[in-house]
Amino acid sequence: MPIIGSKGGGSINAFGFGAAGFSSIIATGGTITEYGIYRLHTFTGSGTFNISKVGNAPGAGTYDYFGLGAGSAGVGGQVHVVLGAGGAAGIKKGSNAVSANTGSYPITIGTGGTLGPVSGTSSPSNSGNASTFFGQTANGGNGLSGQSRTGGSNNDFSGATVNVGQGTGGGAGAGANASAADGGNGASSSIDGTNNVHGGGGAGGIGTAGSGGGGPFGFGGSTATANRGSGGGGVGANAGGGSTGSDGVVWIRYQIKAS
Numbered sequence: 001m002p003i004i005g006s007k008g009g010g011s012i013n014a015f016g017f018g019a020a021g022f023s024s025i026i027a028t029g030g031t032i033t034e035y036g037i038y039r040l041h042t043f044t045g046s047g048t049f050n051i052s053k054v055g056n057a058p059g060a061g062t063y064d065y066f067g068l069g070a071g072s073a074g075v076g077g078q079v080h081v082v083l084g085a086g087g088a089a090g091i092k093k094g095s096n097a098v099s100a101n102t103g104s105y106p107i108t109i110g111t112g113g114t115l116g117p118v119s120g121t122s123s124p125s126n127s128g129n130a131s132t133f134f135g136q137t138a139n140g141g142n143g144l145s146g147q148s149r150t151g152g153s154n155n156d157f158s159g160a161t162v163n164v165g166q167g168t169g170g171g172a173g174a175g176a177n178a179s180a181a182d183g184g185n186g187a188s189s190s191i192d193g194t195n196n197v198h199g200g201g202g203a204g205g206i207g208t209a210g211s212g213g214g215g216p217f218g219f220g221g222s223t224a225t226a227n228r229g230s231g232g233g234g235v236g237a238n239a240g241g242g243s244t245g246s247d248g249v250v251w252i253r254y255q256i257k258a259s
Contacts, residue, residue: 071230076123197212215246223243
């Protein structure tokens with residue numbers, strides 16, 4: 001997928017005509033790529049989506065968007081004492097076939113949760129921050145106390161609780177509850193043209209990460225996949241092991257060629 005532009009709200013790159021003079025939306029902002037009949041704007045940091053012209057070809061006057069809040073961190077723990085629970089993914093927000101209007105639309109990308117201060121054999125985790133776009137707020141995953149056996153939750157789904165001696169719970173995904181020590185799966189969307197699942201929950205002790213970039217359980221750092229809104233995995237080696245949640249992301253696409 002070629003990168004057409006990679007500037008934020010102040011980008012001077014503007015596009016408006018596709019194949020055979022197809023009149024599409026003219027817009028700037030984020031990292032701009034193309035695939036198939038679409039142009040895609042990807043925001044991995046805060047910026048502005050600027051629409052300077054609305055397309056008038058059939059199917060060219062609307063856009064789709066999909067975004068995620070940031071994931072919370074997994075909990076640090078210590079082997080043979082208490083294993084860390086998984087962090088939660090941020091929640092998803094999106095819409096298709098939104099009528100385009102000229103103007104500037106601020107995009108705020110939430111930053112992933114980090115580990116809190118170490119105390120004894122564990123450390124709490126901080127919540128992920130919200131992403132905001134087009135009047136929507138995609139809240140981040142919720143943080144955890146240092147001794148939690150239950151994985152992180154978010155506004156849509158729940159973390160799981162595991163009995164003593166069976167590890168610790170996985171974190172909620174953007175598309176599903178956690179299951180025992182396994183993180184919840186992410187939400188399905190093919191808007192970016194490559195990945196189909198986004199925002200996996202982090203794994204708890206002895207569990208596996210949820211599909212969509214959740215952080216695995218590990219004995220060192222076990223961070224989530226960058227810019228997928230995913231929860232960090234639990235950590236078993238030491239209280240300050242580091243299992244940050246990933247930052248949020250927003251994708252916006254519109255048609256630039258006849259279908």
